[in-house]
Amino acid sequence: MQDAKIRLYVDQPLGPGQSVALNEDQSMYLFAVMRRQEGDAVLLFNGRDGEFRAHVAQAHKRRGVLVCDHQTRLLQVPPDLWLLFAPVKKAETVFIVEKAVELGAARLCPVQTDYTNADRLNRDRMQANAREAAEQCGATHLPPVDDLRPLDRVLDTWPEDRRLLWCNEAEAGLATALSGQPGGPWAILIGPEGGFSGRERDRLAALPQVVQASLGPRILRAETAAIAALTLWQAALGDWTSPAESSHAG
CATH class of the missing domain: 3.40.1280.10 (SPOUT methyltransferase, trefoil knot domain)
Known part of the structure; x- marks a missing residue:
């Protein structure tokens, strides 16, 4: 199992147990380029819910699914x-x-x-x-x-x-x-x-x-x-x- 060293931005809700469907570009990057497999960990953020650790539930080069495990960092909004x-x-x-x-x-x-x-x-x-x-x-x-x-x-x-x-x-x-x-x-x-x-x-x-x-x-x-x-x-x-x-x- 790979450690969570990859971070991805996803425009989807994040929360414990939340499933996140990857688009084709993200899937190609994660599974064809970075060689991640089912069970490997990935860090996710969406600009709203902070950062979450997730694991690969389905690994396909054109589509993949991650499932959020737990929040690793709170949302940090920069100065205005x-x-x-x-x-x-x-x-x-x-x-x-x-x-x-x-x-x-x-x-x-x-x-x-x-x-x-x-x-x-x-x-x-x-x-x-x-x-x-x-x-x-x-x-x-x-x-x-x-x-x-x-x-x-x-x-x-x-x-x-x-x-x-x-x-x-x-x-x-x-x-x-x-x-x-x-x-x-x-x-x-x-x-x-x-x-x-x-x-x-x-x-x-x-x-x-x-x-x-x-x-x-x-x-x-x-x-x-x-x-x-x-x-x-x-x-x-x-x-x-x-x-x-x-x-x-x-």
Whole structure:
């Protein structure tokens, strides 16, 4: 019998004794690629019920069935932090999505700016990348990936209670900008490789929820900027600031 080292996201209810039917892709991965057999253990999460240990009840390469045994971890919801980012090249955009999930972003919001090179985004593919990252990093929450939207349209309906950290290279350091700021709903905005246009800068600067900050003296690639901003925000205001609550069930 194999130990439960594989984690799968399933969009189905989880609970002791609950049967979980796998789709064809999951079945192929589990039984053809990973060579799991009946009786082997797998870890499951659905973004709602925490993490459960399950065992293989039926092993078929096109369909399989798992049965939940017991909960191994409670649901851990990350801080209410959105990441707004302008898509770049395909590989770099995938990298941003993966690292944002690992660093605890609660929602991923692709935005099209004046200088964004990409005018379309495969949201389903990006959601799959987010799912794979959550499976690998031990997350029990799956951040949703929004459709690509123009930045102007996003700002038109920006929530009054959500602060927006605008990574603006012309401003002060990020640690200084976040000092003394309250928690609660936040978002981080990362621009495209060409930066923001003058028109966008004027609009962002006039938005009362915006907090401006620099990411240091060097120009960062978009994917590096996303990692840097998420890391510093988590250290200052997120769930890195206090000992984690127990994530184990029972």
